[in-house]
Amino acid sequence: MTDAPDTVSSPDAFSPDVAIIGAGPAGLMAAEVIAAAGRSVAVYERMPTPARKLLLAGRGGLNLTHSEALDTFTARYGAQASLFADLLADLSPADLRDWATGLGIETFVGSSGRVFPVQMKASTLVRAWLRRLEGLGVTLHTRHRWLGWDEQGALRVQRGDGSETTVAPRATLLALGGASWPRTGSDGAWTELLAARGVDIAPLRPSNMGFEVPWSDHLRERFAGQPVKSVGLAFGDRRLKGEFVITETGIEGGAVYALSAPLRDAIEREGWAALTIDLMPDLPESAIAKRLRRRGAESLSTFLKKSLSLTGPRAALLREFTPASELSDPAALARHIKGLSMVLTGVRPIERAISTAGGVRLGELDGSLMLTRLPGTFVAGEMLDWEAPTGGYLLQGCFAMGARVGKGVLGYLGG
Numbered sequence: 001m002t003d004a005p006d007t008v009s010s011p012d013a014f015s016p017d018v019a020i021i022g023a024g025p026a027g028l029m030a031a032e033v034i035a036a037a038g039r040s041v042a043v044y045e046r047m048p049t050p051a052r053k054l055l056l057a058g059r060g061g062l063n064l065t066h067s068e069a070l071d072t073f074t075a076r077y078g079a080q081a082s083l084f085a086d087l088l089a090d091l092s093p094a095d096l097r098d099w100a101t102g103l104g105i106e107t108f109v110g111s112s113g114r115v116f117p118v119q120m121k122a123s124t125l126v127r128a129w130l131r132r133l134e135g136l137g138v139t140l141h142t143r144h145r146w147l148g149w150d151e152q153g154a155l156r157v158q159r160g161d162g163s164e165t166t167v168a169p170r171a172t173l174l175a176l177g178g179a180s181w182p183r184t185g186s187d188g189a190w191t192e193l194l195a196a197r198g199v200d201i202a203p204l205r206p207s208n209m210g211f212e213v214p215w216s217d218h219l220r221e222r223f224a225g226q227p228v229k230s231v232g233l234a235f236g237d238r239r240l241k242g243e244f245v246i247t248e249t250g251i252e253g254g255a256v257y258a259l260s261a262p263l264r265d266a267i268e269r270e271g272w273a274a275l276t277i278d279l280m281p282d283l284p285e286s287a288i289a290k291r292l293r294r295r296g297a298e299s300l301s302t303f304l305k306k307s308l309s310l311t312g313p314r315a316a317l318l319r320e321f322t323p324a325s326e327l328s329d330p331a332a333l334a335r336h337i338k339g340l341s342m343v344l345t346g347v348r349p350i351e352r353a354i355s356t357a358g359g360v361r362l363g364e365l366d367g368s369l370m371l372t373r374l375p376g377t378f379v380a381g382e383m384l385d386w387e388a389p390t391g392g393y394l395l396q397g398c399f400a401m402g403a404r405v406g407k408g409v410l411g412y413l414g415g
Contacts, residue, residue: 016042016139018409019155019169021146022185023050025395026381026402027175028129029091033406035136039413042167043138044157045185046145051126052184053177057354057395058122064100065093065399066392067109076393078261080386083362084397091403093396103128114392146176148193171376171409175402178356178382179204188356190383198373200361206353207387208260208394210252211267211275212346219320223313224248231314232278234339235259235266241281246313250344257354258389264347264357277340279314285338292330300327310337317342355394357387368408369401376412380405 018034020027023045035041043050057063066073070085073093077084091099097107097115105125106118117125130140143160150156154166174194177186188204195201215224229243233255242255256263259275266273280288291307300319304310310318319327321340326332350356360379364371370378380401388394 015167016040016169017413018042018171018173019044019167020173020175021155022175022177022381023047023140023142024175024177024186024381025051025054025398026405027173028133029399029402030173030175030378030380030406030409031133031138032129032136033403034409035133035138037410039410041136041138042141042169044141044144044146044167046143047185048142050130050140050142051122053181053186054395055122055126056181056184058120058125061116061120062122062125063114063116063390063392063395064107065096065115065396067093067113067115073393073396076391077386077388077397080362083386084400087397087400087404090407091396091400093392096396096399099399100125103132112391146174146190146193148196171378171412173378173380173405173409174383175379175381176383178359179350180206180209180353180356180382182351186356186382191359194360199364199371202358202361202385204350204356204358205264206260206347206350207264207355207357208257208390209264209350209353210247210348211250211256211260211263211273211344212348213250213342214345215246215250216320219246219316220248223316226313227253228313228317230281231255232281233259234276234278235273236262238262249348250346251342252348254390258391260389261357261387263344267344267347271345273344275342275344277317277342279310279318279337279340280308283308285334288337289330289334292333295330308337354390355387356382357385359383359385361385368411369405370408370412378405378409378412 017039018041020031020043023043027043031041031043074081074085100107105128107115108118109115145158147156147158150166154168156164156166158164176190179186179188191201223246227243227245232241238259240255240258244251244253244256263273295303304315318336321342322336360383362385366372369380381398388397
């Protein structure tokens with residue numbers, strides 16, 4: 001898709017059927033659906049290039065979706081599971097894989113059940129997608145920032161040179177993202193514009209983020225940056241097995257992200273949360289206690305290494321959070337190995353989060369994702385009040401929303 005020149009000067013000069021604000025997965029998928037039906041579509045993106053967050057997410061391998069059963073998949077969306085059960089009827093994980101294949105991007109299922117492009121790169125998929133959109137007649141205006149509406153209801157758009165233009169489409173889709181990774185263009189500034197129009201917005205909060213832990217100097221200096229692998233994590237009634245990373249300020253990583261919503265909520269309520277860690281999830285406590293009773297005159301670190309192969313950051317965490325008086329008690333030490341309590345004292349900033357919770361409350365929208373207060377204006381993607389863990393659920397959700405809202409826009413336009 002070739003960027004359109006910055007020459008739009010008035011609604012009369014260029015008045016597409018549909019203006020889409022934001023060139024992320026939801027916006028571009030909607031553009032494809034609408035343009036494929038023969039409608040003219042213009043996409044406005046404030047950054048120099050489109051799909052920046054998608055490209056950043058795919059640096060280490062683009063996790064498009066997940067292969068698990070659909071009922072399990074939809075449950076990952078928590079309180080919004082029923083909404084996504086409906087949305088995934090429009091674009092399921094299997095449909096998304098077929099869509100990628102249509103772009104010439106073959107996918108595979110990894111050992112964890114996650115789905116990736118064979119080439120692993122987001123850039124290859126994005127380039128193929130932009131070529132398809134260009135062939136459908138979609139125009140892309142980069143370095144164009146949406147400023148709201150003028151007195152006549154036209155969209156105000158600021159060009160890269162600071163000049164301003166207006167566009168009067170028949171329908172508008174807002175797909176501006178949340179407030180995480182603002183360097184990709186998602187800064188949450190749209191909240192004020194919509195709130196001024198009476199749209200009810202839940203406060204934006206970090207999701208899939210790290211947490212703060214008051215480490216000792218020893219642990220921070222020795223183990224910051226190291227992964228803690230093959231452990232069990234539990235909070236409330238939720239339990240899972242995975243890994244996380246020790247950081248200078250606390251912890252982050254896939255297993256932590258999966259529990260981030262309830263942990264965040266607890267910290268907001270209480271000021272702290274206790275995360276339970278099973279350092280040896282494949283060995284029962286009784287077997288661990290039995291092995292620990294054999295200690296002689298060896299140091300604790302040597303004994304843990306020989307008896308349980310417990311070394312490195314896992315052994316360091318055990319020492320960090322086990323009272324000194326219980327380190328020599330086999331039964332007590334076994335309990336801590338199977339249920340180490342790590343106190344989290346804070347949430348990392350939203351700018352460092354992978355995604356965002358909060359946004360336009362779902363009660364503000366009809367079934368086609370149109371704002372009931374602003375007929376003809378639709379919203380999709382991370383702007384809405386939903387969240388999901390990493391693992392393909394975030395991207396699948398945004399793609400599915402794009403497909404649904406594209407159909408909704410066509411319905412509104414009468415085609």
